[in-house]
Amino acid sequence: MIGNIERGPATDPTIYGGNMVGEIEVVTLGSFGLGVGNIGVDKRTDIDAELFDVMTQKASKGEYNIIVIGNIPYLCVDGRLQIIGSQNQEMGPSSAGATIGLAYAVDLGGSGLLADRSEKELITTITQRIKDGGGVVGVHDDEHGLSGCGAVAHAFEIYTHIYDNSKNILETANTLGARITREDMQIITRRAKKRSEQEGFFLKNRAEVPQLAESVGANKVTLAGPHQETMVIWNKKESTTINRTQLPYPAFIVDEWSFKKASEMINITGDSEQADLIRKALVVFNIATASVLGDKSLRIVVAENNP
């Protein structure tokens, strides 16, 4: 226990089947009882185990980190590099669902001032707010149509996953150093439950969601190719992201260091505790997204501020 923060046996990776890779304790979504999706390494035959371990060690030491401009996430965690009409995905702060994920974090951890709004109004309001504050706004789809963004396409499942797995998600979050209390998690969980029971909150046609953000000024890119992410790199090194082009295998990139500044910008009340709850909701939303998209074998590797 650190203060009143819940930490249980999952912090000992050996209990949940974690492994040592060199000096790094490696955990996976499965270490925390998470991972109901199908992106992972267990079913892959093209992964060189040694190279994968080298990648894990390098990622944890921050060797793939590069400096980025800006501190509000406007790219998704999506590990795909190929962009229709362009060479490579640009480098910028990344979080699940990009700008749309920030709107969900306000929904889950905000003041409740937007509680009577629809998903559409919520996304429009938050996108506009970030733009007005001088932040970059961004969303993506992919060449397969639908919404093309896992965090957006599966937003309803992610919300239900949050309250169905709140204990495991809380455990994961605090192992990653997010400092979320049980009371914080109860608020986030209640909000998620209420929304998923609210008739008509989520837009039925998920393809409309990125278009909606685009219509209020978000930059939309179209990613291409299959999902081949092998790990989540949980990046704590300030003002950096992971250079996706340098990774031997694709990874989901969560630039967690950027959540604090982002939360302060999207918080409507200006109250610092409220902003911190939005930061916590962003952590929860990112873990839940990884768990809905990834399977038990997806590694979670922390890139530390001071490796």
Ligand SMILES: [Zn+2]
């Ligand atoms: Zn996405």
